[in-house]
Amino acid sequence: xxxxxxEGLARHYGEREALSDVSLSLEAARTxxxxxxxxxxxxxxxxxxxxxxxxxxxxVRVLGSSLPDEAWAVRGRIGLLAHEPLLYRELTARENLxxxxxxxxxxxxxxxxxxxxxxxxARASEPLRNLSRGMVQRVAVARxxxxxxxxxxxxxxxxxxxxxAIELVEPLIGAASGRTRVVCSHxxxxxxxxxxxxxxxxxxRTVLLRDATAVGPGEIAExxx
Amino acid sequence: MRRTVGALLRxxxxxxxxxxxxxxxxxxxxxxxxxxxxxxxxxxxxxGDLASGILWVTLLFAAILGINRLFVADAEEGGFDGFxxxxxxxxxxxxxxxxxxxxxxxxxxxxxxxxxxxxxxGPSLGGAMPGxxxxxxxxxxxxxxxxxxxxxxxxxxxxxxxxxxxLALPLLVPIVIGGARATSPLLALSHPxxxxxxxxxxxxxxxxxxGLIAYxxxxxxxED
Amino acid sequence: xxxxGLRALSIATVAAMALAxxxxxxxxxxxxxxxxxxxxxxxxxxxxxxxxCGFVLGGLLAIQHLRTREARWDMRxxxxxxxxxxxxxxxLITGSIWAKxxxxxxxxxxxxxxxxxxxxxxxxATYQPLRFAIEDPERQSRYASVFAVTAGAFVPLNFIAVRxxxxxxxxxxxxxxxxxxxxxxxxxxxxxxxxxxxxxTLCKYELTAKHTRAQVRALRRRLTGETGAxxxxxxxxxxxxxxxxxxxxxxxxxx
Numbered sequence: 001x002x003x004x005x006x007e008g009l010a011r012h013y014g015e016r017e018a019l020s021d022v023s024l025s026l027e028a029a030r031t032x033x034x035x036x037x038x039x040x041x042x043x044x045x046x047x048x049x050x051x052x053x054x055x056x057x058x059x060v061r062v063l064g065s066s067l068p069d070e071a072w073a074v075r076g077r078i079g080l081l082a083h084e085p086l087l088y089r090e091l092t093a094r095e096n097l098x099x100x101x102x103x104x105x106x107x108x109x110x111x112x113x114x115x116x117x118x119x120x121x122a123r124a125s126e127p128l129r130n131l132s133r134g135m136v137q138r139v140a141v142a143r144x145x146x147x148x149x150x151x152x153x154x155x156x157x158x159x160x161x162x163x164x165a166i167e168l169v170e171p172l173i174g175a176a177s178g179r180t181r182v183v184c185s186h187x188x189x190x191x192x193x194x195x196x197x198x199x200x201x202x203x204x205r206t207v208l209l210r211d212a213t214a215v216g217p218g219e220i221a222e223x224x225x
Numbered sequence: 226m227r228r229t230v231g232a233l234l235r236x237x238x239x240x241x242x243x244x245x246x247x248x249x250x251x252x253x254x255x256x257x258x259x260x261x262x263x264x265x266x267x268x269x270x271x272x273g274d275l276a277s278g279i280l281w282v283t284l285l286f287a288a289i290l291g292i293n294r295l296f297v298a299d300a301e302e303g304g305f306d307g308f309x310x311x312x313x314x315x316x317x318x319x320x321x322x323x324x325x326x327x328x329x330x331x332x333x334x335x336x337x338x339x340x341x342x343x344x345x346x347g348p349s350l351g352g353a354m355p356g357x358x359x360x361x362x363x364x365x366x367x368x369x370x371x372x373x374x375x376x377x378x379x380x381x382x383x384x385x386x387x388x389x390x391x392l393a394l395p396l397l398v399p400i401v402i403g404g405a406r407a408t409s410p411l412l413a414l415s416h417p418x419x420x421x422x423x424x425x426x427x428x429x430x431x432x433x434x435x436g437l438i439a440y441x442x443x444x445x446x447x448e449d
Numbered sequence: 450x451x452x453x454g455l456r457a458l459s460i461a462t463v464a465a466m467a468l469a470x471x472x473x474x475x476x477x478x479x480x481x482x483x484x485x486x487x488x489x490x491x492x493x494x495x496x497x498x499x500x501x502c503g504f505v506l507g508g509l510l511a512i513q514h515l516r517t518r519e520a521r522w523d524m525r526x527x528x529x530x531x532x533x534x535x536x537x538x539x540x541l542i543t544g545s546i547w548a549k550x551x552x553x554x555x556x557x558x559x560x561x562x563x564x565x566x567x568x569x570x571x572x573x574a575t576y577q578p579l580r581f582a583i584e585d586p587e588r589q590s591r592y593a594s595v596f597a598v599t600a601g602a603f604v605p606l607n608f609i610a611v612r613x614x615x616x617x618x619x620x621x622x623x624x625x626x627x628x629x630x631x632x633x634x635x636x637x638x639x640x641x642x643x644x645x646x647x648x649x650t651l652c653k654y655e656l657t658a659k660h661t662r663a664q665v666r667a668l669r670r671r672l673t674g675e676t677g678a679x680x681x682x683x684x685x686x687x688x689x690x691x692x693x694x695x696x697x698x699x700x701x702x703x704x
Contacts, residue, residue, distance in 0.1 A: 051310070052309055084303035086303040099232055103313055104311055384582045395575075398568050398611075399606060406614060435599075446591070
């Protein structure tokens, strides 16, 4: 069974269509990369898959559970890396991660594990307010993978990260992690390289939905015109 | 559920201890207000109805300060999403926030009531304490429940500092009625008596009804 | 078409109001103590009762909205509360006139109904600012519904609390309605029915107007081929989602 099954998904914002008739199917351990200009609906799609927004029409099945009715069953198996780090600036990295660990019923040792993995252990006891944006992003990555999710939803994950940091988080959230991934990206070259399936959105509608091997960077650039 | 509430409470208290943005402000506001009342009413000491009224109004307005800030950290720092992504019962947030606000109110009263007794209150508090504690407890629960509900409503709006109090105050009028009426005989100058059971019952019932309503409605405020 | 039965309802309302006015002025006896002024009772109390029921109705409609998530329930709830607020203001004004006439003061704290109305009015006056302050239309509807349910539950509780607090101060100034003599009771009941019909008719007018406007907008969009976001001002009123099908068909989206 596919990890993600979306059929005719629609979501409106007042009288405007944020997403309209979006359909796709993604196998487990594969990567879907979503391209599109700002306002195309990429973030909305991600948030629907994350169970944060309910679909207004259409059918969505994530990891076997249909949304929104069975969202509770699948929440603990999804990791979201959004535009915001979803962390409290006044608390330290360790306190933030411990809080999330308790929410997800994850052992405390795991917190130290991920802190090590993103190389933040040295500054894990300082309030996030004192850390640079790149470091906060690393802590956000740690938060996203803390509970070892099967599905990763990543909204422009490499923004704010320098090449060294990108190398660091690759094994956690990259293709090598073996998890099913949906990535929103503005980078045609890099995005295509890691994609198995490509979705191009414009104004909430599907403009392009193809296997990554059948798509060239030029077509991606077209979307933004 | 209990684990989730515990985790949320720890986070709340940690953030409050780190930022100290609610409780000191509320307490200071209360004490300052007593001073303002002294000058506004031109009285050195008050008792009975007047004392009861001043105490409750001051506590109420100080509580509003806390209510305004209750969800701000979550709304601004993406705390809602973080919580909404977790496989937990969402009512835990309501319980945790009500308990947090309750804790703030208790600390507020620990500062404000002695300050009141010192600055403005005529009769001594000694005998009135048990009755006062019960009344304050019942009133606090009501303020905490309604305050949390209103705070959650207001935080997602553009004029949250203004709408919060405007929504909360009418809803809190019955609590003021019950609380002030119950406290007034406790603070009477001559022949102070116990708090009338009728008002305590009113407070208790109001707390119960709104507790149930808040519990039923809160989830709708969180989800999208 | 949405406006089914609107004409029949309007006619019934006008007839009922005419009958009520006739009864008030020609049939109901003059009250011994207060004289002619007492007749404002036939306006004030029905206004009050209808407004209160309207607020509670708004809460019930909001519950339905929260359960089904259909915009039309939110629209109905909005209109009911909106209309009740107007009726509540009218209640306060007529109550004030009555108080001035009988007691010499424009406002009396000893009349628990009036006081409760003031508090309820202050609460519901925040309904539209609350809606206006939330831009996301879905969220606006949802939060408004939560407010409507809370406020709807508050209305009876508030009345009880205020009545308890004034019971021991003064006797009721404006009298109770429980033991009215025959002719007065009849006049009162007819006035109440007329007021309720007026409320229902006005609500229906407003709902019809909003539906029609939404359909016009949808048609316009279809005709001009616009698919992009329509530029609408921020509004406190809920917006309807007439589908392209309903905008074109004769039977419309119905009630």
